[in-house]
Amino acid sequence: MGNKLRFKGPKSGFTRKIPLYIMLTPFLIAFCLFTVIPIFSSIVLSFFSYDMVGKFDFIGLDNYFRMMMDDDVFPVSLKNTLLFAIVTGPLGFLLSFVLAWLINEFPPKARTFLSFLFYAPALVGNAYFIWKILFSGDSYGYINSFLLSLGLITEPIIWLKDANYIMPIIMLVQLWQSMGVSFLANISGLQNINGELYEAGSIDGIRNRWQELWYITFPSMKNILLFSAVMQIQASFAAGTIAVELAGFPSINHAADTIVAHMMDVGTVRYEMGYASAIAVFLFGLMAITRIVIGKLLDMVGK
Amino acid sequence: MRREASAVRRFTRSKAGNVVYFLFLGVFGLFSVLPLIYCVTSSFKPLDEIMLFPPRLVVVARPTFENYLSLPNLLSNLKIPLSRYVSNSLFVSILTTALYVFISTMAAFVLAKGNLKGSKIIFMIIQFALLYTSYTLAVPQYLVFSNLKMIDTYAVYIFPYLASTMGVFLMKQYIDGYVPNALMEAAEIDGAGYFRIFFRIIIPIVKPCILTLTLFGFRDVWSAVPQGTIFSEQLKTLPQVMAQITSGGIARSGSAMAVTVIMMIPPILVYMISQSNVVEAMSSAGIKE
Numbered sequence A: 001m002g003n004k005l006r007f008k009g010p011k012s013g014f015t016r017k018i019p020l021y022i023m024l025t026p027f028l029i030a031f032c033l034f035t036v037i038p039i040f041s042s043i044v045l046s047f048f049s050y051d052m053v054g055k056f057d058f059i060g061l062d063n064y065f066r067m068m069m070d071d072d073v074f075p076v077s078l079k080n081t082l083l084f085a086i087v088t089g090p091l092g093f094l095l096s097f098v099l100a101w102l103i104n105e106f107p108p109k110a111r112t113f114l115s116f117l118f119y120a121p122a123l124v125g126n127a128y129f130i131w132k133i134l135f136s137g138d139s140y141g142y143i144n145s146f147l148l149s150l151g152l153i154t155e156p157i158i159w160l161k162d163a164n165y166i167m168p169i170i171m172l173v174q175l176w177q178s179m180g181v182s183f184l185a186n187i188s189g190l191q192n193i194n195g196e197l198y199e200a201g202s203i204d205g206i207r208n209r210w211q212e213l214w215y216i217t218f219p220s221m222k223n224i225l226l227f228s229a230v231m232q233i234q235a236s237f238a239a240g241t242i243a244v245e246l247a248g249f250p251s252i253n254h255a256a257d258t259i260v261a262h263m264m265d266v267g268t269v270r271y272e273m274g275y276a277s278a279i280a281v282f283l284f285g286l287m288a289i290t291r292i293v294i295g296k297l298l299d300m301v302g303k
Numbered sequence B: 001m002r003r004e005a006s007a008v009r010r011f012t013r014s015k016a017g018n019v020v021y022f023l024f025l026g027v028f029g030l031f032s033v034l035p036l037i038y039c040v041t042s043s044f045k046p047l048d049e050i051m052l053f054p055p056r057l058v059v060v061a062r063p064t065f066e067n068y069l070s071l072p073n074l075l076s077n078l079k080i081p082l083s084r085y086v087s088n089s090l091f092v093s094i095l096t097t098a099l100y101v102f103i104s105t106m107a108a109f110v111l112a113k114g115n116l117k118g119s120k121i122i123f124m125i126i127q128f129a130l131l132y133t134s135y136t137l138a139v140p141q142y143l144v145f146s147n148l149k150m151i152d153t154y155a156v157y158i159f160p161y162l163a164s165t166m167g168v169f170l171m172k173q174y175i176d177g178y179v180p181n182a183l184m185e186a187a188e189i190d191g192a193g194y195f196r197i198f199f200r201i202i203i204p205i206v207k208p209c210i211l212t213l214t215l216f217g218f219r220d221v222w223s224a225v226p227q228g229t230i231f232s233e234q235l236k237t238l239p240q241v242m243a244q245i246t247s248g249g250i251a252r253s254g255s256a257m258a259v260t261v262i263m264m265i266p267p268i269l270v271y272m273i274s275q276s277n278v279v280e281a282m283s284s285a286g287i288k289e
Helices: A002-007 A013-045 A062-070 A073-101 A107-124 A125-134 A144-150 A166-176 A181-191 A196-204 A209-220 A221-235 A240-247 A259-268 A273-299 B017-045 B081-115 B117-127 B138-147 B156-160 B167-176 B181-189 B194-205 B206-222 B238-246 B250-282
Strands: none
Touching: A013 A221, A013 A273, A013 B081, A013 B117, A013 B156, A013 B167, A013 B194, A062 A273, A062 B250, A073 A107, A073 A166, A073 A181, A073 A221, A073 A259, A107 A125, A107 A181, A107 B017, A107 B081, A107 B250, A125 A240, A125 B017, A125 B238, A125 B250, A166 A240, A166 B017, A166 B206, A181 B250, A196 A209, A209 A221, A209 A240, A209 B156, A221 A273, A240 A259, A259 A273, A259 B138, A273 B138, B017 B250, B081 B117, B081 B156, B081 B167, B081 B194, B081 B206, B081 B238, B081 B250, B117 B156, B138 B156, B156 B206, B167 B194, B167 B206, B167 B250, B181 B194, B194 B206, B206 B250, B238 B250
């Protein structure tokens, strides 16, 4: 109790900072438990064989060799994931900028309405189920009956069970939902560019919209564009959910299996945690490299 | 602080340019909302109208609430009333969002204004971790759940989302942009402790960002589907039931549309409330390297 005296008068540096540690701790605990530890434990586990009940067996790089050479599904799921990311990532990134740029000129009320219009599919998260019904395989499916009535097809197509169509459909649905957080950030970034920059630009000889976009808008928004790119990488590599919901797992001829879906199957269904961790590590690495490359690319904008 | 960009009209467009401009917006706008409109109208159609050939997009000849009213019966074979799923969803989403916003705001304040050693490095790690969400982390997280005996409890909905870095990231950037250091210094000279500064000064200033995080948090948790971690029917949320109903084929598509509409309403309401703050809050969302 005698210690109480010490707290009188101006507080000492550390005592004063105790509230700061208290406020930071809850987040740090959650972050460590559910992000840092999972990432590091999967790096360690990827060198072991572990089925959740038995003991850990150190097997070196065997999980990685198995991934590359002994797993029939992995190469297919890698190919699908890359294809998916290469198409929907850049397209989603571009669309979320272009649409924000196009609606930027509208008066505020119209802009608010249009933002809602484009953001709505991402806002209502699970609504991609609608596409399951639109693409339903019988002639009552909206898209089938539409094409039938136009005479473009003569028999209903079982869209979601056809290896030729399933990937494009999943990409379409992903794009439908890609005007999310990055779209909102772009709208906001465009609104906040200092108008004087444009005035100065026109004195410096900027003659049209495109030059203005390249020399003023892009450089002013570089940080927002990087944020937006990160959001799109995150979404396009994690595309397992939409794929599983629409195509099932395993999908027809594995045509729509993604790395995430494969990892879930190996991990939470077959409990081969060591191997699932190796797949996870591979995916984390792939995403990190993409992120770094895009950071470098954006550095070149406006130069 | 904001300028109306529309006030500065600088370049005009050619006629052809205008056509392309409005065509692009129109086509994309329709692509965005037509599926949603079709979903809403279909949810009010009787079965024979849904099965009408060719289907109608907007017109409903004999509107009915049958699809909504039949939802509880449809689920009766699951032994769990629909209301249980709805209340689970609301409980999990509201609690998680509240905790998420509160925890993220506190941490962001400390990282932005606390001058603690290591703050910069922690924030850099957080910024990089934006890349990884619970979908990519699902399998490694599963091990943590299992070690902490969290499998098949409400905890799997709540805790992983608290680790989401988006909240801390956006809030820290916002505080950097909108809370002047002079204000902090003035408060410190007045002898205010950090808790007092946080609740009395920071919270009122960052309100737009709080509303924005509420929107993002609610939207994510509301639609989250746990990956292999929830087995008990009485712990399941609406998205999981939705998956069951929507795989019921054409005969159930009316009900599937109805449950989808129900799912759409809460996030849209939250958006309506927070919408005017989002643009302001997101302006500081850039990643600085």
